[in-house]
Amino acid sequence: MLVDPVMPQYTKLSSLLPTATAHPSVAPIPTVIPDLPVYQELGHAGHVALWVGFIIMLLSTLAFISMAWRVPVEKRVFHIIATFIAAFATISYFGMATGGGNSFVHTIASKYHKHTDPVHHIDVFRQLFWARYVDWLLTTPLILLSLALLAGLNGADILVTLVADAAMILTGLFAALGETKGQRWGFYTIAWLAYLIVVYQLVVGGRRNASRRGTGTARLFGAVGGFILILWTIYPIIWALGAGKGKLSVDCEIIWYVVLDVLAKPVFAIWLLSTHARTAPTIEGFWSHGLNNEGALRLDDDEAA
Template identity: 55%
Template sequence: MHIQSASDVGNRALWVVCVLMAISSIAFYGMAMRVPVQKRLFHIITAFITTFAFLSYFSMATGDGLSLHQYATTETKHHVVTEVYKREVYWARYVDWSLTTPLLLLDLCLLAGLNGASITVAVVSDVIMIMTGLFAAFGQTGGQRWGWYAIACIAYLVVIYQLGYNGRYAVSNKDNKTRSFFSAIAGFTFVLWTLYPIVWGVADGARIFNVDTEIIAYAILDILAKPIFGFWLLFTHDSMSRTSPTVDGFWAHGMQSEGALRVGDDRD
């Protein structure tokens, strides 16, 4: 029996990212308080992203967000297993991604001005991508792992289409600065998100990376995709205050007495 687990290097990396996510969350909430509530939508969404990431990394760093996945790697010609491994799988990472990546998509979709139908398809496809990635990580056979992985990649292509194609069409109706900014930050996000399945393929998939290398690779990507993405988005958003979207109605003012449905009202 061979155990593949994180060493002190991997554990320290988890704690470093946990602290960075906490600091970023505090900063984003602080930035939200400095703008009118009507312009806090991006701030709140982005703060939630790093908050969920902080909770995920705290669970992984304290040993709560992982399981040992047992698998066989060597069999004789009579299908007798000769080598058995147990590898740490950080399922908390997938819980994190299932919450944070839809919020990241929502940031980009709202920036582009994408319609509700396209946003729904993109978010649902993203959730399917994360769920199938989790199933793949716990796959017992190569067919299971790579089959789920293929489905996840197809779902990712749907996300790319909705945001890359429909998003570019939607943002074309906006001002030049918004169009340029969307192209830059969406391209940055696409590059990072493409690296995630590559890391998965050589870590949980082919199991070429050891657990420490896997942790560090995902840590770098998460820092770039969440705090760095967030600061870039919010600083640019605040500098575009005249053209940035404003959300009134229930978001800013709550349920108003006029036109609100009251429990017990008589209706003809």
Template identity: 40%
Template sequence: MRALWIVFGIMVIASAVFALRSSTIVMSRRLYHVITTLITIISALSYFAMASGHAAAFICQTIREDHKHVPNILRHVCREVFWARFVDSSLTIPLLLLELCLLAGVDGAHTLMAIVAVLVMVLSGLFAAFGCDNTAQTWGWFAIACFSYLFVIWHVAVHGSQTVDAKGAKVTKIFSSMATFILILWTIYLIVWGISDGAKNISVDSAIIAYAVLDVLTKPVFGAWLLIAHHQIPEINFEVGGYWSEGLSSERIIRISDNEEAPLRQPSPLPIQPIRQQPRHQEPST
């Protein structure tokens, strides 16, 4: 459990540093900083919940051992599952993917499909973790997660590499490095899940340490890398106006300087319609 508290402290410190850094950036250029700060804040809350013991459940099952000369033995085996980890992943991994798609200039349709695929991957891991050991149900969910991950790789590695070329060589190089870094770590996530929550071949404490190292690399380390690149490479910067940076109160307002007066419009005259005179009624002469 000490590893959980250590990672919680790392996430809190990273959140404070990212928040202070974002306060020095103009709001219209603060999107990367806001997303990165949200990722570490969500992860800090998740690790606090796991370290305090409020975000775990025990999955128990009965194992029967048959013996010839002695009575059969029934063993009740329970394993701790931290469901807060999957809540964390369902929120932070889509945000990480959004940062990569924004960096590459991927369109909204492909970004949405990639985010949905990531959510399917995370939820499949959650459903499999609460299943029975070594059953078709467990590995069926794992297969769905792997297939969804291949869909994510296609959107990031293939489609993202095609769209990022329009931003220049510097952005292409940094995107290739960051995408490779993240995709390798996400692949290790699946491997760790397969041998811990899937096959139950390693202890819960070993899984905690493995996930802790991966979370530190994919969230604070990657976030710091992205924000440093944002500061050093001007081509990465982009502005988000409208409601994001100005709000609704400043939209559709016409400003008039003090030295200029707004021209006054004269009301247009109403159309004058001619009045028709009725012919006088003449009395018949007698």
């Protein structure tokens, strides 16, 4: 009889093989359900804050228009700038409060899960109110122009300040739209560098020129200029905690921005108008009288006929 040489060895080792039991000992395999996308969007508190911001900006616009009509046109430059600041903010807040001027930005966040790899990724969609950046792009140069006129900055310094401010706002918008960390924090860093140029122009050039205009002007410029710089330094901190890191909810971020906008626009303008506008030097020439006879276009009698 032929015997398979493997069988005896198999028989000896059969006790080591698993056998069927009445109670299986295999534990259930854990099941991991993929995370759904996370949506961070406007809530009730943020919506109310936007309407409050709109009402404050609208009332401020009407108040500044009324104040402008009470002073001669030669002294009206600060009133007109204040009116434009509040008017642009009014339009922006109305758009955001009525559901416009926003979109969702997609980013990928990392999350720890104990049943899978140490880190896996989830999709995050955060609501971005880009209308706010349009507002800032129009209003922050006007705020700086008010400070520049108060201090008496020359044209070259004013141009550098306004261009740096525009670069700061645009790179802030690009940072908010970035989908990767490199994009967001890279543009965020560039925005800070542009802001430092603005700070330098106000602190160094602005204070130097304001001191030449007398003690009163120097003190006022130091107070309102310092007030604006403190507020503007808080803005990027809120951005980093909100759009940057996602530590603040969209509602909390909006409430912070409303408070800062009210302080940096209507409150700043009222402070400046109530303390300086009436004693400001008059502006003659084209601002007050338009083109004079030498600069105006005229038609001769023959040409008119």
